[in-house]
Amino acid sequence: xxxxxxxxxxxxxxxxxxxxxxxxxxxxxxxxxxxxxxxxxxxxxxxxxxxxxxxxxxxxxxxxxxxxxxxxxxxxxxxxxxxxxxxxxxxxxxxxxxxxxxxxxxxxxxxxxxxxxxxxxxxxxxxxxxxxxxxxxxxxxxxxxxxxxxxxxxxxxxxxxxxxxxxxxxxxxxxxxxxxxxxxxxxxxxxxxxxxxxxxxxxxxxxxxxxxxxxxxxxxxxxxxxxxxxxxxxxxxxxxxxxxxxxxxxxxxxxxxxxxxxxxxxxxxxxxxxxxxxxxxxxxxxxx
Amino acid sequence: xxxxxxxxxxxxxxxxxxxxxxxxxxxxxxxxxxxxxxxxxxxxxxxxxxxxxxxxxxxxxxxxxxxxxxxxxxxxxxxxxxxxxxxxxxxxxxxxxxxxxxxxxxxxxxxxxxxxxxxxxxxxxxxxxxxxxxxxxxxxxxxxxxxxxxxxxxxxxxxxxxxxxxxxxxxxxxxxxxxxxxxxxxxxxxxxxxxxxxxxxxxxxxxxxxxxxxxxxxxxxxxxxxxxxxxxxxxxxxxxxxxxxxxxxxxxxxxxxxxxxxxxxxxxxxxxxxxxxxxxxxxxxxxx
Numbered sequence: 001x002x003x004x005x006x007x008x009x010x011x012x013x014x015x016x017x018x019x020x021x022x023x024x025x026x027x028x029x030x031x032x033x034x035x036x037x038x039x040x041x042x043x044x045x046x047x048x049x050x051x052x053x054x055x056x057x058x059x060x061x062x063x064x065x066x067x068x069x070x071x072x073x074x075x076x077x078x079x080x081x082x083x084x085x086x087x088x089x090x091x092x093x094x095x096x097x098x099x100x101x102x103x104x105x106x107x108x109x110x111x112x113x114x115x116x117x118x119x120x121x122x123x124x125x126x127x128x129x130x131x132x133x134x135x136x137x138x139x140x141x142x143x144x145x146x147x148x149x150x151x152x153x154x155x156x157x158x159x160x161x162x163x164x165x166x167x168x169x170x171x172x173x174x175x176x177x178x179x180x181x182x183x184x185x186x187x188x189x190x191x192x193x194x195x196x197x198x199x200x201x202x203x204x205x206x207x208x209x210x211x212x213x214x215x216x217x218x219x220x221x222x223x224x225x226x227x228x229x230x231x232x233x234x235x236x237x238x239x240x241x242x243x244x245x246x247x248x249x250x251x252x253x254x255x256x257x258x259x260x261x262x263x264x265x266x267x268x269x270x271x272x273x274x275x276x277x278x279x280x281x282x283x284x285x286x287x288x
Numbered sequence: 289x290x291x292x293x294x295x296x297x298x299x300x301x302x303x304x305x306x307x308x309x310x311x312x313x314x315x316x317x318x319x320x321x322x323x324x325x326x327x328x329x330x331x332x333x334x335x336x337x338x339x340x341x342x343x344x345x346x347x348x349x350x351x352x353x354x355x356x357x358x359x360x361x362x363x364x365x366x367x368x369x370x371x372x373x374x375x376x377x378x379x380x381x382x383x384x385x386x387x388x389x390x391x392x393x394x395x396x397x398x399x400x401x402x403x404x405x406x407x408x409x410x411x412x413x414x415x416x417x418x419x420x421x422x423x424x425x426x427x428x429x430x431x432x433x434x435x436x437x438x439x440x441x442x443x444x445x446x447x448x449x450x451x452x453x454x455x456x457x458x459x460x461x462x463x464x465x466x467x468x469x470x471x472x473x474x475x476x477x478x479x480x481x482x483x484x485x486x487x488x489x490x491x492x493x494x495x496x497x498x499x500x501x502x503x504x505x506x507x508x509x510x511x512x513x514x515x516x517x518x519x520x521x522x523x524x525x526x527x528x529x530x531x532x533x534x535x536x537x538x539x540x541x542x543x544x545x546x547x548x549x550x551x552x553x554x555x556x557x558x559x560x561x562x563x564x565x566x567x568x569x570x571x572x573x574x575x576x
Contacts, residue, residue: 010310018312018334022298024305046306063487066567199351199515225513225521225567227487232520233513259568266567274562279354279513279554280547 003055004028009042011057015164016200016230021057023047023228029124034116036168041124047228049125051092053117054167059092060228064128069267070224070275071236072098075157075192076105077250077272078240082156083107086184088144088172090161091117096131099159101262109155111140111147113168145171148180155185160193165204173204175211178239182215188242195221195235198278202285208237209286217243221286222275224266248276291343292316297330299345303452304488304518309345311335311516317412322404324456329412335516337413339380341405342455347380348516352416357555358512358563359524360386363445363480364393365538365560366528370444371395374472376432376460378449379405384419387447389550396425397443399435401456433459436468443473448481453492461492463499466527470503476530483509483523486566490573496525497574505531509574510563512554536564 003010010022024045031040040052048061059067072095076082084107085099091112099108112118118139121129132139140147148158158181162169171177172193181191196204198221205221212219216239223235238247253269254262278286291298298310312333319328328340336349347355360383364370372395373387379400387396400406406427409417420427428435436446446469450457459465460481469479484492486509493509500507504527511523526535541557542550566574 008308016334018332020296020310022308022310024307044306046304065569197515225519227485227519227521229520231515232517233515265569268568268571270565271567274565277558277562279559280556281353281553283556 003040003052004042009044009052011052011055013056013164013166013230015166019230021228021230023050030120032116034114036114039114039116039120041120051121051125053163056164057228058163059094059125059128061127063226063228064094066224066226066266067229067234068094068098069264070222071095071159071161071192071194073102073254073264073267074222074236074247074272074275075159075190075238076102077252077254078238078245078247079156079188079190080251084109084155086111086148086151086155086158088148088158088160088162089113089169090159092121092125093118093129093131095159095161096134096137097128098131100131100134100136105136108134108137109140110137111142111144113141113143115141145177145180148177148184151184153183153186156189158185158189158191160191162194164196173208178212178215182241185241188240190238190240190245193237195237197229197231197233198223198235198282198286199231202282205235205237206286212237212239216240218245218247220247220276221278222247224275248273291328291340292330297332297340299340299343301344301452301454301518303454307518309516309518311338318408320404322402324402327404327408329408339409339413341451344452345516346451347382347416349415351514351516352382354512354514354554355517355522356382356386357552359383359447359449359480359482361390361542361552361555362510362524362535362560362563363447363478363526364390365540365542366526366533366535367444367476367478368539372397372443374399374436374439374443374446376436376446376448376450377401377457378447380409380413381406381417381419383447383449384422384425385416386419388419388422388424393424396422397428398425399428399430399432401429401431403429433465433468436465436472439472441471441474444477446473446477446479448479450482452484461496466500466503470529473529476528478526478528478533481525483511483525485517485519485521486511486523486570486574487519490570493523493525494574500525500527504528506533506535508535508564509566510535512563536561
């Protein structure tokens, strides 16, 4: 990996051809190949500590909260009483950190394929990895699709915090995975998955929305702004087994006081609603 | 300017330290120093044709519509009957292209400091520069602050489509400019200005919001998503002389049919409302 040159890290990917984002590096803290991928942790001039997998930025200290909070509280507040949550992926611990804050959640099970990511996050990204310390959490190391297929009728919410569909997370973007999730969910259960970017990947997103609609009575697509993901935003795909779910309208409205007490920096009930309002081109490409 | 190396253009600026965005270049179409700035037009692999001023991306064929439409239709639909519009800057012609579509608008006056930008846009970016062909438009070449100071009680809406506060547009971010705009506006008039990025420039934005509040009874801050601006979004600062203006709620709601007829690709009435909903951190930093 020659992604760092002259103290600048550059992210390039076949998923975003013809463009790249670069950050000035203060120090490389860790760089090794795990059994699954290239794992890099660096301290940067502007974004603080950064986790990079197979050359793609996963999270930075400056802006990770946008993704973690929206991936967590959008599905949780749309469920009437989420008690058991499954996180697939999320090896940095950021989604777990948010999920365990939610008052009704009693049990969190996480399945991450790469133990090295968890180990490295605990050591170098303690502000993200703090979720791993919760007594509510059980962590499994293994394949996400395989794990989900062995659980039936067990979870209220499943959050798929995956990297992109090139690499170890590829299976988490397929129809089979969603079918397994549908069976692993309890009645009324909800799944929320990383859903790529509407400016670059409308065909992938549309394909996923279309097959999800054959399995779930309610399917929706939202997005959040996050400067260090390509194009400055990332989508999430939501499916519910409950036909009455309205993803754009939280069942449980977090008050300003809740938001303060839970130390939320991005999520609030208004930005939840706004996350489902698409610009005209995306409305036509994704929802027509 | 060695911003292009090995067929990749890289944008770096003191306004976004420690990070840069790069694009693969197919062909450099124009590159010259004008009397005011370095002007570059290139054709790129993924974003089509791109205008760059002093090393900073101003607009790309793929995503420019987000900025142009939101900068135009947010203020226009918040005014009860906008007839005369002043555009300061906007030398690529994109804002003019949108403003002239609006049915009530009778007269558009534009003041751009750099004739070279207009000339180059007409030649190489005809899809953006088409606004210059409208019989409603009068184009002046000159300094924006100077131009505004010579007009009193004349415009319903002023749109400041400027580059960033380093370079020829610096004066357009100052208190004096807003004072002059206030006087150039008719009663009930509205100003909408490029308002930087909430993730990087909250202090600049807060300073501007604060001095605008001493001059206008209604001041607000919204934003739009656009992949090729740093961090993937850009804000806009709105001020109204009418205390009853509600920027987050358009007075004139464009129907789906209007949006189709005007060939809008980003703006619709829902995304207008959503543009004013800020994530928690920005709400605290900008509005508290």
